[in-house]
Amino acid sequence: MFEKVVVANRGAAAARIIRALDDLGVKSVALYSEADENAPYLAEAGEAHCIGRAAPAESYLDQDAILDVVKRTAADGLHPGYGFLAENHEFAARVEASGCRFIGPAPRWLEAMGHKTRARDMMKEHGMPMGSSSDVLRDDEAALAAAEEIGFPVLIKPAGGGGGIGMLPARDGEQLVKMLKRARSMAERSFGTAEVYLERLLEQPxxxxxxxxxxxxxxxxxxxxxxxxxxxxxxxxxxxxxxxxxxxxxxxxxxxxxxxxxxxxxxxxxxxxxxxxxxxxxxxxxxxxxxxxxxxxxxxxxxxxxxxxxxxxxxxxxxxxxxxxxxxxxxxxxxxxxxxxxxxxxxxxxxxxxxxxxxxxxxxxxxxxxxxxxxxxxxxxxxxxxxxxxxxxxxxxxxxxxxxxxxxxxxxxxxxxxxxxxxxxxxxxxxxxxxxxxxxxxxxxxxxx
Amino acid sequence: MAEERVRSEMTGKVWKIIASVGDEVSDGDEIMILESMKMEIPVMVDTDGTIKEFLVGEGDEVTEDQEIAVLEV
Incomplete structure (x- = not known):
């Protein structure tokens, strides 16, 4: 089993993983931002390292800061928890390249499933049932055409990520054009790409x-x-x-x-x-x-x-x-x-x-x-x-x-x-x-x- | 002309001010976007009017019920 695992997360996820490591007899390394310095689970970890300021980009999303702790502690595993960098294939690949095991699927799976329309295409090929949806939308005209084909109401979804973030419904063409602008801005901000696509909006699924x-x-x-x-x-x-x-x-x-x-x-x-x-x-x-x-x-x-x-x-x-x-x-x-x-x-x-x-x-x-x-x-x-x-x-x-x-x-x-x-x-x-x-x-x- | 104060519905930070002083706005228009706990919450006006002043700037912290803009109605 692993000797020492870095827990690259916070809150309930970090607490849960530290407990699991303890049960397995594996040493745990907790990370925290300045805002979380008094978090109760830090005391339960084998060691705890501050990785930066409160803003996620300056701590829990700071790949260099986290990789630095991996190196300094000579950890042989890293558990990303959920959220933050858990589905970031570049980070996973960097962890693996540093000689530490990324505790999750291989980077290629993070990448393949991370882009939502490409993941749909791949799963469809393997026989997974799908509802109707569009490809990534080039512009408003393409969106209107796709919505006509799928049938209103539709749901605008970011292609770069999921978790229910940045999804907006549209019941007609006018609303679609208005919401697309906002959906692209939210997608860009949350996932680093403004790519969005449409899915049929089911009423009470x-x-x-x-x-x-x-x-x-x-x-x-x-x-x-x-x-x-x-x-x-x-x-x-x-x-x-x-x-x-x-x-x-x-x-x-x-x-x-x-x-x-x-x-x-x-x-x-x-x-x-x-x-x-x-x-x-x-x-x-x-x-x-x-x-x-x-x-x-x-x-x-x-x-x-x-x-x-x-x-x-x-x-x-x-x-x-x-x-x-x-x-x-x-x-x-x-x-x-x-x-x-x-x-x-x-x-x-x-x-x-x-x-x-x-x-x-x-x-x-x-x-x-x-x-x-x-x-x-x-x-x-x-x-x-x-x-x-x-x-x-x-x-x-x-x-x-x-x-x-x-x-x-x-x-x-x-x-x-x-x-x-x-x-x-x-x-x-x-x-x-x-x-x-x-x-x-x-x-x-x-x-x- | 009467004034109306727009208040923040939550504690968080001003992410983006999307309207400008002098803009004519109507009920339901978004004038700024707040963020807190990874959520973006648009601030909408609930009356027709003209934006007279913003009492906060982008990046400022706001608390629930704080006055954040003034409308002339």
Whole structure:
């Protein structure tokens, strides 16, 4: 196993990876920006190094600063977590060139899946089902022509990256031209390229994704699905596994087929295939994330597999049979709520001090966080402050447990989205399992009422 | 002529001012973009008027409810 691994991330991701390294008996090297110097997980790492100022570009995105720590600490592995540089193929290649293992898929996979329209073309060739979409749009005229062909409403998406960032809907030509300008500007800023493309906007689809685990020897399997339909501003808020109100074979079949595709492609390490499920229309490929997912915890809870450990073992060269059992079974139901520092109705960021921060405890309750009481939620990074993950025998039990856990969660000093989550847990469609990506709007309407 | 103050709905930083002093704006127009926690939040005016003054500049930190621009309505 690795001797020493650099954790190139912050917050809950860093805390989670440091814990996994500890469980594996691997030394950990934490990195932090000046804004995170008091983060509680730094004390749990073997060593911690400051890599620069608060702004991400001057610390967590500063490749030279991170590679310098790799060199100075003589680490033999680097775990990128999620976000920041996790899907940057140039960075991954630089890490590997320095003689340190990048704990993730090979740089060529980061590159191939990173460009969203090229990834779609590649996956389509391998037989992955797709909804209708356009190529990268040259100009407004091409966009209007493509939209006519796909049919309104359409969704403008950045080609250079995913994660729900920079997507804008358009219902007609006039709106399309107006939104394109903004979408290009957001794409340029978030992903360094103004390239955008169109996809058909489905009205009430479900977001269902498949967790894949592969080794370096041509084997790939899945760890079932997660339903992440409850989203606000295209960012996930509640994720669960297994997907509610769907026959098991209806989900397992596309998961098996996805594993087959990755095996044929020779994909390595872990990844997530995201799809939109449209009832009769089936599962249509959205994108593949070549990294650990924020919501990996719900899969860990229902399968008993430590996905971060599996990722390290795969990167170290273990065969899939030595990483996890061949027949993994689903046990019970798990739901994760992302607690964000934000206004629960307007969803606007609410950074500030954590005067009180007391996470819930109990059987079947897990809280992944990178914060502690007395800390500060700064405006520099994403608004996630904690992931509350529950596991119970069935979905109703899990919904109840999550509600109780969130009731117990004491946070003072900032606004959080807990009232929004609690309202969602009471929403009739959610309770019945009839989830869809437009659910958040219904919940906000009932919160305002 | 009456004045109306535009306030920031959140704590963050002014990323870009996209309108200019003297511009005539109408309800729903975006005049600047704030950023916080990796999100860009446009500031929209909720009335018709003319921009008289910006009380903040690009790169400035703003807090929730802070006055950021003045409109003549």
């Amino acid at each position: 479900r977001h269902i994704e498949f967790q894949m685990v592969a080794d370096e020897h041509g084997n790939a399997r899945h760890l079932f699905e997660r339903d992440c339909s409850v989203q606000r501003r295209h960012q996930k808020v509640i994720e669960e596994a297994p997907a509610p109100a769907l026959a098991r074979e209806a989900v397992v079949r596309p998961a098996d087929s996805a594993a087959g595709i990755l095996t044929r492609m020779g994909y390595n390490n872990i990844g997530t295939i995201e799809t939109l499920y449209d009832g009769d229309g089936g599962f249509n490929f959205l994108e593949m994330n070549t990294r650990l997912q924020v919501e990996h915890g719900v899969t860990e809870e229902i399968t008993g597999i430590d996905i971060v450990a599996a990722q390290m073992k795969s990167a170290y060269g273990y065969r899939l049979d030595d990483i996890m059992p061949e027949n993994v079974e689903v046990s019970g139901h798990s739901i994760q709520a992302r607690v964000y520092a934000e206004d629960p109705i307007k969803f606007l960021p609410s950074p500030g001090p954590l005067h009180v921060f007391r996470p819930p405890h109990g059987d079947g309750i897990r809280v992944d966080t990178g914060f502690a009481e007395g800390g500060t939620i700064t405006p520099y990074y994403d608004p996630l402050i904690a992931k509350v993950i529950v596991h119970a025998g069935d979905r109703n039990g899990a919904v109840r447990k999550l509600g109780d856990a969130l009731d117990e969660f004491e946070i003072e000093g900032i606004k959080t989205n807990i009232p929004f989550i609690q309202e969602t847990l009471k929403n009739e469609s959610f309770v019945s399992g009839a989830v869809h990506t437009g659910l958040a709007e219904e919940v906000v309407a009932s919160l305002k009422a």
